[in-house]
Amino acid sequence: MYVPPAFREDRPEVLRAAIRASGLAILVSFGPEGLIASHVPMMLDEADGPHGTLLGHLARANPQWHASTADVPALAIFPGPDAYISPSWYATKRETGKVVPTWNYVTVHAYGPLAFFDEPEALRALVSRLTASHEAGRPAPWAVTDAPEEFIASQLKGIVGFRLAITRLEGKWKMSQNRPLEDRLGVIEGLEQEGTPGAASVADTVAAVLPR
16 A cells, blocks of 8 residues: 555554444455455454454355455555545645645554454354343344344355464554645634534544644
């Protein structure tokens, strides 16, 4: 990933927090017919390996699990908040007019070898952990054990689990750090006036990386 120095984020704790906050990730791997990608929820096991291990599952009918080349590292992409940035928000527009639109975004890329498994008990443990992480905090959290045993057993036959042992993490926080301070403050104000949750999240992130 191309990451100019101003946008680079290397702190492991920040990268791991962004992975945990991302709901849906993109799993990209290479096979005999080229690249293949799937959009899947993943969870991070921080205790497994120096950089942690990503866990998830694919539908058994998805060819990615048997078409991925084992000796080529896979890539998991975790998107964060993003928003269009209008040049009309910049103080520089009023001063020189020499501005153009851009897009602000956060993303984390995780690289590593990809391994698949389909043992029933390992799959049950995986989906139980995934479910518990997403149901946590709900008034009436659903658990795998709430469904009939024979139904869950049949559902497990339709999926294949995967592990991606992370060997490298890259983070990009493109949040107007290359603009003058007055432009960055204008971006925050403009995003706040957009009135959408996504824009508000980017405004908060731009504010979080302002010079102190």
